[in-house]
Amino acid sequence: MEQLGVLELLMEKSFWQEAEPPAEEFQKKVEAFSSKTVLSRGMDNRYLVLEVSIVQNEEGNHEKHLIITASQSLEYKELCILRNDWCSVPVEPGDIIHLEGDCIADTWIIDEDFGYLILYPDMLISGTSIASSIRCMRRAVLSETFRSSDQATRQMLIGTVLHEVFQKAISDSFAPEKLQELACQTVQEIRHLKEMYRLNLNQDEVKQEVEEYLPSFSKWAGDFMRKYTSTDFPQMQLPLPSDGNDNNATCNIEVIKPLDIEESIWSPRFGLKGKIDVTVGVKIHRGCKTKYKIMPLELKTGKESNSIEHRSQLVLYTLLSQERRADPEAGLLLYLKTGQMYPVPAKHLDKRELLKLRNQMAFSLFHRISKSATGKMTELVPLPQMIEEQQTCKYCSQVGNCALYSRAVEQQMDDNSVPIVMLPKIKEETQHLKLTHLEYFSLWCLMLTLESQSKDNKKNHQSIWLMPSSEMEPSGNCIGNLIRTKHVKTVCDGQYLHNFQRKNGAMPITNLMAGDRVILSGEERTLFALSRGYVKEINMTTVTCLLDRNLSVLPESTLFRLDQEEKNCDIDTPLGNLSKLMKNTDASQKLRDLIIDFREPQFISYLSSVLPHDAKDTVASILKGLNKPQRQAMKKVLLSKDYTLIVGMPGTGKTTTICTLVRLRRYIQISRNLQKRKFADQSPLSP
Template sequence: MRTAPPQLALLFLSWELLGFSDFTWRQFAFSALAMAQLEELELLKKSLGEEAEPPAERFQKKVEGSISKMVLNGGMDNRYLVLAVNIVQNEEGTHEKHLIITASQSLENKELCILRNDWCSVPVEPGDIIHLEGDCLSDTWIIDEDFGYLILYPDILISGTSIASSIRCMRRAVLSETFRSSDPATRQMLIGTVLHEVFQKAISNSFAPEKLQEFAFQTVQEIRHLKEMYRLNLNQEEIKQEVEEYLPSFSKWARDFMHKYNSADLPQMQLSLPSDGNNNNSTCNIEVINSLDIEESIWSPRFGLKGKIDVTVGVKIHRGYKTKYKIMPLELKTGKELNSVEHRSQLVLYTLLSQERRADPEAGLLLYLKTGHMYPVPANHLDKRELLRLRNQMAFSLFHRISKSAIEKEKTKLAPLPQIIEDQQTCKYCSQIGNCALYSRAVEQQMDDSSVPIGMLPKIEEETQHLKLTHLEYFSLWCLMLTLESQSKDNKKNHQHIWLMPASELEESGNCIGNLIRTECVKTVCDGQYLHNFRRKNGDMPVTNLMAGDRIILSGEERTLFALSRGYVKEINVTSVTCLLDRNLSILPESTLFRLDQEEKTCDIDTPLGNLSKLMENTCVSQKLRDLIIDFREPQFTSYLSSVLPYDAKDTVACILKGLNKPQRQAMKKVLLSKDYTLIVGMPGTGKTTTICTLVRILYACGFSVLLTSYTHSAVDNILLKLAKFKIGFLRLGQAQKVHQDIQKFTEEEICRSKSIKSLALLEELYNSHRIVATTCMGINHPIFSRKTFDFCIVDEASQISQPVCLGPLFFSRRFVLVGDHQQLPPLVLNREARALGMSESLFKRLERNENAVVQLTVQYRMNSQIMSLSNKLTYEGKLECGSDKVANAVISLPNFKDVKLDLEIYADYSENPWMIRVFEPNNPVCFLNTDKVPAPEQAEKGGVSNITEAKLIVFLTSVFIKAGCKPSDIGIIAPYRQQLKIINDLLFLSSIRMVEVNTVDKYQGRDKSIILLGELLKDWRRLNVAITRAKHKLILLGCVPSLNRYPPLGKLLHHLNSEKLIMDLPSEEHESLCRVLGDFQRR
């Protein structure tokens, strides 16, 4: 017998390692073709940069350490872990792929899945999660051309539209999932959206001609459609007229197919359902009985699909004397009547989605609204099989966006996309052609084994010839870093926790509320927004992090009801939660149990990737930004202020400048003289928000238009709250629910509602009447930016914003101002590798090398001199200065301190505990309590890291300060870990202490308190700098000096504190005596 090649011996060795010693290679005769297939599989993996190492080792690396976090189960909703993959030749001489799989967390109870025919091409490997459809007999699944399906990476939900588009070009489909914002809005898309809505209103109400006219009139007046008309520079009346041309076809369809309008014979159609068996008669009549749902949203982690079905209808299929009732998807198309494979494929996929909610419809209905013609589309096994195989290929590309190099083991690279097709006609009209060429040149052509069709090289060159090598490298690096960050284990963008974890378990994290029932009637706020009220079926609401304005996903507790609707929390209290949702859920039974999940967007890379793509475009704006940001062209400035300051604004500007200090005045002048950009370094307490507000006032007085942005809504609104006091008009973009209550009246949403704007002319007037527009950096896809360019763009918190996100608003201004301080919080990066590659470098930090563009605000009005000196020593090298003697000498006001001091001397042994008086002395602004002798070890639990002893010390200090007369709201507690925050909050609650804010340093950025208690000192010097500069009058630090001295930034700080005699050693077992003292205090 022929000896097995080494590769195959290794494959079967992996079987033996997994306990499958009864399977041996001797049972199979391996042909040359089998070897070729194996080599092809290995080449595929090498093309992704994977090392060709033994499968057993590869599996061990992939699965080890993560198996406990995997969710595996059998049954209809099975999730299997692939343990081994083997290519074999069966007795008939054909080749199969054998998968050893398990649904057991302990890797026991193994099963065999045999893939035959074209299923062998599924690129599955050890460590992958799969779902299987079919029958399992004797622990063996067989998936072939006639029976069963395999779903690869079922947690990646792909829309039916994307899969249908992949038929013509898989690369385009993957690019559209990656660079979503590059698919531009068009007139045809807008017309299609309006027609969909008119038809959906009609099928739910009436197809009478006068009602259709009414629906069309109402729909083209809706603000969201007016905004798209503005974006595309269209005429509202022309859009209305074009929509009306379709209305007779709507009526014709209703007369032909709808039960209540049909008075004649139903049209004959050809439809064979799989359940019809061998019945050769496909002629039938289809009658639409009713509409069951509109825009039904279905997520299917069973098939790895998601989508919204235009209309879900109940139909009767009449064939001879027999009638069948089915619930089917009805797909609406407004373009040419193609009955194309893409259109039909979309419907076939919707039949799979429908199976999540009800019996298999076996077919769908395709309606072309222009003609009223409808086609039945059967969903047979062959079509489903091929579409699911396309879905698997797409999921594979989306999952394997990153690859490890086989040569440089430590280097990570972007993976190649599906092959470029050579089809000039398809490429000519492709919206992703720019990104396709860019990715090919910047990423794929840098690989040794890159392959581009010769006929496409001129097109790639044409699309990218304006870019330098430095530009391509910038694009490639940021694509890589953003992709790494999106795949971080802490990123929940895919929402798989919704179907993998029960609500009861997620409630512990505070990001979910389950066991909810709907109360009261659903109120329609406006079309597409519905107010729902929920309460717990049993008991009060759990403790939750959810608050008004948070984005949420609403699902049913029942497994088939995922993602029924999206929306916002409107109001939440201990008994109920009110949500504004995008669907009316009153059609569901009153007994339906719901769950709310916070829609966490830890890393939404759609917008930054879109900005990155836009930066590479061949436009004047993008060229200028590439010159400044990538190539570091020095920014230019005008020499004389008189050349930019209008004569009639000089007195106003001079009056405004009088209220500023010298560095602030220098910042104003630098901005006015700039031709490109200015950087304003806002050191702690230097009045950064006031400076920005003043800058906006001056620019407004000079007649300039200003785009005001930041990463967070709160940062934008803090500036607007100050600006509103000066009676300067501005337009606030964004959802009103996310905006500060006092700013909501300035939002586009509220203005449109209060003025009842229903015409494009009025909307244009609104946009044109405001020279100051404010939004977050993520809000730059608003239609206003398609036709408006601002003189200045101001970005607050710029040092905390990643480069591609910060880029967004800069495309819409002639000059920009970045305000921040890179000595404080950097952009949040979860992925270590992305951080190491430089993702935490903000645009502010990158451009700071051009010193002539930088102005520093150094006069601060927050901290007294002793607290300020810490920050000067740690970070600012003595640059910070107090704004006045009053600020420098300010101390905490404790009106009851004398009484508290007396109590402490009574209940604590003062001779042995001198620190207990000193720490509360108002004239001691800075104290460090050394816990070296106190047993205060950190504990790592399920909820995270905590230190109970340190928490008790902090609560003791807080109690005494309150007793001494400090308001609880003037005290802030900062801790680095969520579990520590929870423990401190629990202890405060037990001590009946309310209104004391306990939070992480990230949440305290830009804010301050009279007293700051900082436990578990932060090893990151920038976070430490932020923490200590939150205190105005008193700062108390806790920690173990010997342990903290090992970290250079902390060692530097501790050396300064020691030299100033500000470190106090706590005696051993002091935490126990404090509990006694606190008890005595509370009894008094």
Template sequence: MEPLEDLELLMEETFAEEAEPPAELFQKVDATIVLGRGVDNRYLVLAVSAVQKEDGSHEKHLVITASQSRACKELCILRNGWCSVPVEPGDIIHLEGDCTSDTWIIDEDSGYLILYPDMLISGTSIASSIRCLRRAVLSETFRSSDPVTRQMLIGTVLHEVFQKAISDSFDPEKLQELALQTVQEIRHLKEMYRLNLNQDEVKQDVEEYLPSFSKWAGDFMHKHSPADSPQMQLSLPSDGGNNNAACNIEVIKALDIEESIWSPRFGLKGKIDVTVGVKIHRGCRTKYKVMPLELKTGKESNSIEHRSQLVLYTLLSQERRADPEAGLLLYLRTGRMYPVPARRLDKRELLKLRNQMAFSLFHRISKPATGKEKTELNPLPQVIEEQQTCKYCSQAGNCALYSRAVEQHTDDRSAARGTLPRIKEETQHLKATHLEYFSLWCLMLTLESKSKDNKKNNQNIWLMPSSEMERSGNCIGNLIRTEHVKTVCDGEYLHNFQRRNGAMPVTNLMAGDRIILSGEERTLFALSRGYVREINVTTITCLLDRNLSVLPESTLFRLDQEEKNCDIDTPLGNLSKLMKNTDASQKLRDLIIDFREPQFIPYLSSILPHDAKDTVASILKGLNKPQRQAMKKVLLSKDYTLIVGMPGTGKTTTICALVSSLLRRYIQISRNLPRRKFADRRPLSPWHFWKNSTIVT
């Protein structure tokens, strides 16, 4: 208990020293934000008040400004369901709609309000929040806690096969060829190896879907007559009062695959499976639309989550092109496709959900103004009482853990009666010290993330022109693509760029840096991600995850160094795994939290094979006495070993010797293993034979 208390006290003292009065803090935030009217309509909220009208209805009035000096103030009136938006003074908002006499009206019939528009949330996360907002917030917080499963691997392969076929052919022979080609890709082979699957098993699962692929193509692509397509019910807003919803949909071509779109206008981001051009035939009239096509490999449910995801993708699509007004939902198992109209009612409610989710993510901690009170984690959205939803929830463990450790839900007075058995069942294996450890480190990681997020979240890509960003050395703008794009492998494309006018500016970018490539136009944010391969005074070569040769040659690009936020996804995921009810996690809790001393094997001869002793002895000859002692201690370790040394004392040399010994031992042992079939093989690495951990400081 004492080390945790000391650490918490030190943390509180540190943040207490940095605390400022609320007014000064507000001034500090106001000086750094970017405001303005126009397409983005970025406003600062100065005051919030609740107003009750004569008819008994309620409104929320916001005093806002788009002026850095706060000289020009406007009024935003939230009515109907928009009153529930949890907006506070000091917040940044984006407004959509009409403004008359410096007054915005946001109600059920017109206008949208986007809270924290620079926080881009994926459409998948928002759609999942419909049934449980708490699950969606937890998924954004503990992102790395879900391992890839067999179903997820099959789904990924099926997506890729369909995406390749829609740009090529849906002939049965071609589909078989594409399926085999995709299954044999290195990244999928790695996952099969980890899941103890072989190619034949995966290929067999994939082939079950291929007839449905051909059926879909036969129904909706390359039709000689519109009447050959199945009749569907779709009414678009632009159709006006026309009550005839019956139509035939013909998919003409695929315009993009895995189109990545960032939308600071709506605070959204996402990747659209396939962007397709379609013809909608209704009677003797034909309308052409570019729509998102979402692929689903699971059960054909046409669920509200799936449909909501399409509605959000129509909002994303508006960043690049005209409003599609609808999207298409395709279930790959059956080949059935559903048109999903994007009605204003649906968009309104989903954006309100997005605002609630953004508020929960933004206000993860409560930091006192004076420093006399503790900095604490805020409660998450309320735990729902739906047994069926919770039973299959991927975040059930984290939900109960957070509830017990942070929100202190341990009795009937602090939690809904129906949730207590589930909370206790999921956390009964944890001691009080374990819960305290989780709460403390979750708080510290969140604080670290918040401090970095205030400075870096890639928002300069849309807030600052490249000419201004170039002064910092982290951006190169005004670039044009030269030469042909070279395909290195699937998902990696080599691009060459040069400055349209003049030489490259002075830059901090160098080979190996991660970058985000965007167009200079605001409609082309974050087209691709990748690495700088080579850079000189005239050209820059980049390895990107998308082939940009489909864009016009005259397109101007900008390269921004990817601002690496404090990456807490991995440590938070590890913190979550540390609390799991498994033997491995229990051992780690004993060592890390309960401070059990590490154990060591008494004799080196008991773990080294006879034929490895000479090899290890030859490696030890090149080390000094402290290095040999450190290496011996590592070889004898059952749990972990700490190696501490000042710079220049030979820690790196010791590590190299350890790796060399480990590799030699692995080679010698693996030679004596009986050969096994691929299906029976499990991941055997050097670390499989050497299970102790070494930490060098």
């Protein structure tokens, strides 16, 4: 563990600073943000917070007063008053906020009845994560932090297949024979077959389970689509906010047609992002009146619970929808197992409480590190408090990471408070780990977080919604004023070939090349991040892109912009791997022995135990052209039981060695399989 101590020493030297007074620290934060962040009034209403104070009003209630500015020079200032529960928003000087509401005489008032404050609006958080934070904020923050540690399951695969079958059917037909055909086609798609193989699932069993849902699909379509009169549709209770004091909430809902599938929306206005399963045109028949709305339709494959999490997700999707079109005022929640559909009105109270949860989550994700109490060390901060509901924790996908973070990070702090009832669970989840393993986790979690925050402050997607393409083009990372030409070609499911050219003039000088990842948006602010993909071909007149959505449904006159998808520091994979390294499995135990405890790798003594007996000539042919050091490296790798590091200066042939090694490994595997088959055929028990 001497090396771990060296790393800690380097950390201390790198991040050691004298403690600063809070006022001076906040002032530096304000100056840093104002120099590189776009501020504006109008639709964006992006403000920089200069001062925060708690004030007691005439009624004796406390208010939070913010001195804010949308001026880059910080000269023109306004006041924002947060009342009621909005006082709990953890806003600080130097923060960027977005305001919704009215500004009268340079004063914003955000209270329980009117207005919203969005903290760090450029941090786009998924509606699913926010909805999951209702029962446990800690789980939601962990899910955003350790994203790749969640393993796909049988239920997730079945759910994905069912979503796709329904989405195809709503654009085609819900006839029983058509549903059978769509189910068969979807189950046999390569990506689903690969997942079945990984999960060791039988294709026929998956198909059978999917087919059990199909009658409910037909039932739903029979209830809510293509009836003769408005009275044929089931009656529901749907009080729309725009109805005001109208007490008649009874209505008939008619789903006219799907307008989009898996519509991806980014909302820098509300700090949200998400994919809406189906966007549908709906007629609401109430008495002799009819309203037409475009609403989000959310599909659920699990138990029909009509739970607060499911309903909250719909409410957040109504906020997302406002980036593209008029406020839908409600969403539709459909349980595919039963065909039961629930209308979910989006009331101001619900949106207010969910946006407050979103702000708390954004604060926790933004402030993942801080100075220690002495001011001499940078350290990870505690996550939101553990809940004391053992039944909820029992089925939580993040229970392992929750206990691990508590033991490795939080329990090392003086002010740590862990619920006593949760201590046995924490011990159960982490008792297989040594102290050195916990220290390793804490250190590298901190290192990865520091790296992420450093690079995220420099590179992100903000330019797409903050800067017009004309200002971005000189950097070479954007091409604007594009129109779609030719027909969109479907390469395969989820990949569509698009051709673009400039509406006026030649292509600007650009850094974009074939193979670059890009984000395609409309020039209108309502069309942020329509699709993602990569450049297939680019020349002086046209650019061809392979995108994940078919944009032919948009008008031909739509103007587009292509932005290079900047490669931010992606810590999802290394954090996920760090989490897996700490799991209580044989594979993880072996890796901890090698990586953390520095057990020396072991090697086999003789090549004859690795190579087939009759492989001399074939192996010689594969090794032809390698020099002596390369052959020695090959031999060492073949003899390795654990790992081998191949080290060499640039140009010494490391890549050639690895490519040859892959060929040889493949040959060895094929030879072994043939030998096993030959042995099985010669066995007296074989048929």
